Amino acid sequence: MNxxxxxxxNSGGYGQILNIENAKTHDIFAFIADxxxxxxxxxxxxxxxxxxxxxxRSNIEDKLIIGYSFDEDQNPTLYWSTEDFKSIVLxxxxxxxxxxxxxxxxxxxxxxxxxxxxxxxxxxYILSKDSAEQTLTLYRFKNDTVEEKPLDFxxxxxxxxxxxxxxxxxxxxxxxxxxxxxxxxxxxxRSIKKSKVYMxxxxxxxxxxxxxxxxxxxxxxxxxxxxxxxxxPQPVSEKPKKLSNSFFLDNKVYQINTNQEELxxxxxxxxxxxxxxxxxxxxxxxxxxxxxxxxxxxxxxxPKDIKKTSTFLKYLSALDIGIxxxxxxxxxxxxxxxxxxxxxxxxxxxDDLQPFQLNFSQYGQNQTVxxxxxxxxxxxxxxxxQEPFASDNxxxxxxxxxxxTLQNTLTLDNYSILSYYxxxxxxxxxxxxxxxxxxxxxxxxxxxxxxxxxxxxxxRP
Numbered sequence: 174m175n176x177x178x179x180x181x182x183n184s185g186g187y188g189q190i191l192n193i194e195n196a197k198t199h200d201i202f203a204f205i206a207d208x209x210x211x212x213x214x215x216x217x218x219x220x221x222x223x224x225x226x227x228x229x230r231s232n233i234e235d236k237l238i239i240g241y242s243f244d245e246d247q248n249p250t251l252y253w254s255t256e257d258f259k260s261i262v263l264x265x266x267x268x269x270x271x272x273x274x275x276x277x278x279x280x281x282x283x284x285x286x287x288x289x290x291x292x293x294x295x296x297x298y299i300l301s302k303d304s305a306e307q308t309l310t311l312y313r314f315k316n317d318t319v320e321e322k323p324l325d326f327x328x329x330x331x332x333x334x335x336x337x338x339x340x341x342x343x344x345x346x347x348x349x350x351x352x353x354x355x356x357x358x359x360x361x362x363r364s365i366k367k368s369k370v371y372m373x374x375x376x377x378x379x380x381x382x383x384x385x386x387x388x389x390x391x392x393x394x395x396x397x398x399x400x401x402x403x404x405x406p407q408p409v410s411e412k413p414k415k416l417s418n419s420f421f422l423d424n425k426v427y428q429i430n431t432n433q434e435e436l437x438x439x440x441x442x443x444x445x446x447x448x449x450x451x452x453x454x455x456x457x458x459x460x461x462x463x464x465x466x467x468x469x470x471x472x473x474x475x476p477k478d479i480k481k482t483s484t485f486l487k488y489l490s491a492l493d494i495g496i497x498x499x500x501x502x503x504x505x506x507x508x509x510x511x512x513x514x515x516x517x518x519x520x521x522x523x524d525d526l527q528p529f530q531l532n533f534s535q536y537g538q539n540q541t542v543x544x545x546x547x548x549x550x551x552x553x554x555x556x557x558x559q560e561p562f563a564s565d566n567x568x569x570x571x572x573x574x575x576x577x578t579l580q581n582t583l584t585l586d587n588y589s590i591l592s593y594y595x596x597x598x599x600x601x602x603x604x605x606x607x608x609x610x611x612x613x614x615x616x617x618x619x620x621x622x623x624x625x626x627x628x629x630x631x632x633r634p
Contacts, residue, residue: 175220175603179205179212179594187237190601192583192592195243196295201583202249203592205601208234212601213249213266220603224268232275233262243295244316252278252297252314258287265317278319285310289352291372300350300370300377307341311377311398322398329391329402332384348383353421357584358499358564361510361543364420365495371421380421388419388428390443408437408451416490422498422505425449425552429509433483433490436460438509440552449552456483462554465545472539479542488542499562501608502587503550506559510543563589563606570604577602 191204199218204211208230215224236253239261243249250265263276280287284304291298299312307327313320331344339347351366353359355373371378377393388405405426407417412432420427421443428439433456440450454460460467460482467479469488479485492511499506549555561569567582567589577593588607595602 175216175222176595176598176600179599179601187234188579188594189238190579190581190592190594191238191241192581192590192603193241193249193292194583194585195247195249197243198247200247201590203601203603204238204251205594206230206238213268214601215268220605226266226268226271228266228273233264236260236262240290240292240297240299240314242292242297242314250297250314250317258282263314263317274317276317278314288350289370291352293372294374298372302345302350304342311393313395324393324398324400326391326400329400331381331389334383334385336384336386344381344383348381350379358506358562359420359497361495361497361508361512361541363495364497365418365493365512367418369421378421380419380426382418385415385417385430388417388426390421390426403443403446405441405446408439408453410435410437416494418495420496420498423500425498427496427498427507429494429496431486431489431494433487436482436486436489438496454482456481456486458482460485460544462546463544464547464554464556464559467544468542470541470543485542485544492540492542501562504555505548505552506562507546507548508543509546510541512541513539560609562608566606566608567591570606 187206187208189204189206193202194200195202201216201218201220203214203216205214211228211230213226214222217223233253236255238251239254240252241249244265248265248267250263252261252263254261258280259282261278261280263278265274265276267273285301286304288300288302288309291300295315297314301310301312303310303323306323307325309324309326311322311324313322326341329341331339331341333339333347345368348368350368350370351363353363353369353371355371367381367383369380371380375395377395379391379393381389386407388407390403390405392401392403405419405428407428407430410430410432412434415430415432417428417430419429424443426441426443428441430437435456436454438450438452439448441448452462467482467485468476469479470476479488489511493514494511497508545559547555547557547559564582570591571577571580576597577595580591580593583590583592588605591604591606593602
């Protein structure tokens with residue numbers, strides 16, 4: 174744990190803490206903002222404080238940090254924006270000369286709207302949609318310059334779930350793009366989306382799963398901005414009514430296809446299209462590769478076990494389904510399940526499930542069904558005790574320390590850093606968290622997973 178004394182003033186909703194890593198030097202920077210001032214702390218990779226800069230927030234009091242980049246001189250630039258993105262200010266912080274250099278970027282919000290922002294290799298990106306053109310626009314910020322690159326999708330073919338042809342604009346309107354956090358755990362509420370975008374080192378990946386017969390993937394080269402299309406057929410189901418989705422991770426495409434009768438999982442090599450693994454489960458089978466029970470969670474209540482595969486599939490077929498994959502240094506952790514649909518009144522989701530009635534409406538709309546599995550490096554399912562991730566330990570810590578504010582998490586290769594402001598001690602604090610069980614602060618024995626269940630485990634989807 175590291176701490177630094179700082180007396181935060183009333184933030185007025187614009188207080189913020191942000192930790193970032195310089196991908197080249199591996200220095201860690203902390204930006205601590207209240208309503209009037211900003212403190213910039215620079216740490217080396219061993220987390221020793223090496224430099225600091227303090228400045229006022231003049232002319233950016235109504236803005237929040239939406240991203241950062243590092244120039245060739247290794248000084249950071251922050252991107253401050255109003256909540257509607259109509260005004261964006263770039264400020265470069267010179268840590269040697271203790272000066273700042275503000276610049277303005279005019280986002281053409283009258284004809285474009287934001288989709289997502291990305292950080293990669295010390296570069297800041299904004300992805301937007303042109304309202305009139307059949308394009309996406311990618312803005313690339315580095316060294317006090319911005320490149321605007323239109324990504325033209327007008328020559329490609331798009332279909333809806335009924336295989337009717339759509340223009341790209343119609344398609345994005347009906348299936349908005351969801352940003353996937355590469356390297357972090359993505360909950361089912363994010364991975365159920367039919368359109369997803371992933372930022373890799375030199376590539377932007379867009380995956381579309383609105384057509385139940387295939388996963389349509391577009392690969393954008395971030396050097397040449399060339400767009401390539403790949404299609405991955407969904408595993409074939411014997412039943413005509415089916416739901417499908419996918420997830421992209423580590424050059425693999427994880428696909429699911431399900432209905433009330435069966436569940437099919439395919440894992441394909443993204444580069445070759447080869448099927449690495451295919452698993453098919455009928456409603457009368459036992460799902461032997463699961464590493465958790467089949468679970469139903471209502472609101473924030475403790476999850477209940479679903480005993481039969483057939484019951485799980487009926488619940489699943491009434492929901493928006495998704496698969497999420499997360500990889501650590503050893504294994505790949507998969508969550509498969511469904512969350513409530515939001516495009517229709519909740520009670521109407523289950524009209525086609527007669528005579529099997531799912532009486533969820535008495536609980537409200539926050540129901541999830543899911544189970545978890547683990548794959549080893551050879552893509553073989555394994556059964557083992559699943560220890561909490563660093564993110565789970567952070568969630569547990571926050572659940573027990575509700576008075577701390579302005580939390581921010583930085584995920585690094587082998588650990589994560591939670592930063593926050595402690596109003597009791599008037600300190601900025603950085604805490605290091607790793608995967609695995611952590612000592613309880615009051616009793617000191619290792620915390621059993623049962624203690625975690627309500628705090629983090631079943632909030633994971």
